Every structure is written in C-alpha cells, then in structure tokens.
Amino acid sequence: MSAAGPPDYLAVNRAAWTRNNLDYTDAKADRNWAQTEIAWGMWKVPESQLKALPDLTGKDVIELGCGTAYFGSWIKRHGASRVLGVDLTPAQLTTAHRLNDQYQLGLELLEANAESVPLPDATFDLAFSEYGASIWCDPYKWIPEAARLLRAGGELVFLRSSTLSALCMPEEGRIGEKLLRPQRDINRLEWGGEQPSVEFSLGHGDLFRLLRDTGFGVLDLIEVFAPEDAFDHTYYSDISAEWARKWPSEEIWRARKR
Numbered sequence: 001m002s003a004a005g006p007p008d009y010l011a012v013n014r015a016a017w018t019r020n021n022l023d024y025t026d027a028k029a030d031r032n033w034a035q036t037e038i039a040w041g042m043w044k045v046p047e048s049q050l051k052a053l054p055d056l057t058g059k060d061v062i063e064l065g066c067g068t069a070y071f072g073s074w075i076k077r078h079g080a081s082r083v084l085g086v087d088l089t090p091a092q093l094t095t096a097h098r099l100n101d102q103y104q105l106g107l108e109l110l111e112a113n114a115e116s117v118p119l120p121d122a123t124f125d126l127a128f129s130e131y132g133a134s135i136w137c138d139p140y141k142w143i144p145e146a147a148r149l150l151r152a153g154g155e156l157v158f159l160r161s162s163t164l165s166a167l168c169m170p171e172e173g174r175i176g177e178k179l180l181r182p183q184r185d186i187n188r189l190e191w192g193g194e195q196p197s198v199e200f201s202l203g204h205g206d207l208f209r210l211l212r213d214t215g216f217g218v219l220d221l222i223e224v225f226a227p228e229d230a231f232d233h234t235y236y237s238d239i240s241a242e243w244a245r246k247w248p249s250e251e252i253w254r255a256r257k258r
C-alpha cells in the first residue's frame, strides 16, 4: 500500500470481478461445486494427471483469490482439515457462501486483499491459487505474504497464464503465433475495453528468484497444454484449444517453504 492509499488495481479488478460474477462465474460455480474431481485451469486437466498438489490429508489450506471457491471445495473433499478462501470481491464471496451453505463443507471465507491477509504468521500447510492472487496480485506482494502465512515445510502451489501466452496475447481478439510485447514489460498488464482489468505476470527467471528470495525452494514447474479432445472455451475464448495443444497456455508452480 502506498502513502496515497491502496494500489489502483484493487478497485479496477474488484469491479471487473463483480461484473464477471454477474455475467458468468455465479452460474459456472454451480457446475464446478457439483464436480468432485480436482481439475486445473481452463482445460480442466485432472490433478491425477498433473500431480501438482501434495497429500491433502489433515492439511490446513488457504486459497488466495478463491473466487467462488470451487477449487477449495475440491481440496476439502480430498481430505484437508481446514480450507479458508480469501477474496477481494464481495459478489464472488456471496456465490461461495451460497454453495458452501448448500454443500455444507464448512469452508471459511474472508473478504481481504491477498497481498495483505489479516491472519497470523505460520498458520497453513498449503497456500494455493488457481488464477487468483497468482495473476491478479502483485507477485512482489502476494508471494511474500504466502510465505508469511505458511508453516516451515508448507507448500505454495499456483496456476497462472504461461509467460508465452502473456507475450502473445493481443489487446483484443484471439491469441496468435506472434510475440506482441517485450518480456521486460509483462509484470503489469493493463487490459482496456469495456471492463478494464490489471494482471501481473513475471517471466520465469524473475519468478524463480522471487520465490527463492522469499524462502521457497521450487519443486516443480508444470506446463499445462490443452488435451487432444479439448474444445474452445465458450467464455474465455481468447485462447483456442488448437493454440494450447501446441504451446502451454498455463503453468503450475509448486514450491516449498524452507
């Protein structure tokens, strides 16, 4: 937070996610909560295939940027003892509360900025994010915050858009086979249009060093491709399945706090 107040992107992204909730995520949440298998990202690649997560049994887990908290619901059903979801957008949390009441899974939900979570140090065994803090928060703020919240030996697992997709994504329309921006500029990506938003995306070297310097050892970097039988996503249509079968559109980082 600067002396002038909270960072500019918080209000912009809260507005974007309030709109997304109305347009899409509230309805999608019912389908996702009804599912029990853990599956990652826009291509829904099963965890059984990617093996990105540690054993969840008995773990205390925090999701940073939980949205409608469907991923947290899967984590709870796979043995975690406590799952707490943090999100900035009240509309997303309203959907999460609705489904948490319906499924009686006992998730805890907290409205907060994932860059500054009002919880004590060393409280969780696993912190994760699937397109939450991992792309909507400043990595130089949320990764140290995740480190603070984790116990020694705890793990941080997050999915984000791949570096390559950030480099090839146009302002409008579909991703192509051309580099459209310098990698030096991708930490902060401002999207304009009808519903502006601000995303963050560090290159691999910078992200690796940030994790190392905040006390993590990197265990894995899993590049996620679209499966052979994947169809184009109906809502997130800017990346085609054809592109993502050739290049990884998403990546999962797994790191352990020393």
Ligand SMILES: C[S@@+](CC[C@H](N)C(=O)[O-])C[C@H]1O[C@@H](n2cnc3c(N)ncnc32)[C@H](O)[C@@H]1O
Pocket: 010, 013, 014, 017, 025, 064, 065, 066, 067, 068, 069, 071, 086, 087, 088, 089, 092, 112, 113, 114, 115, 130, 131, 132, 133, 136, 137
């Ligand atoms: C794509 S959703 C992630 C949840 C889910 N896994 C999904 O893919 O739909 C992104 C979420 O990040 C939240 N978010 C954006 N900025 C945030 C911040 N600074 N702190 C916490 N949550 C934030 C948004 O409110 C939104 O609910």
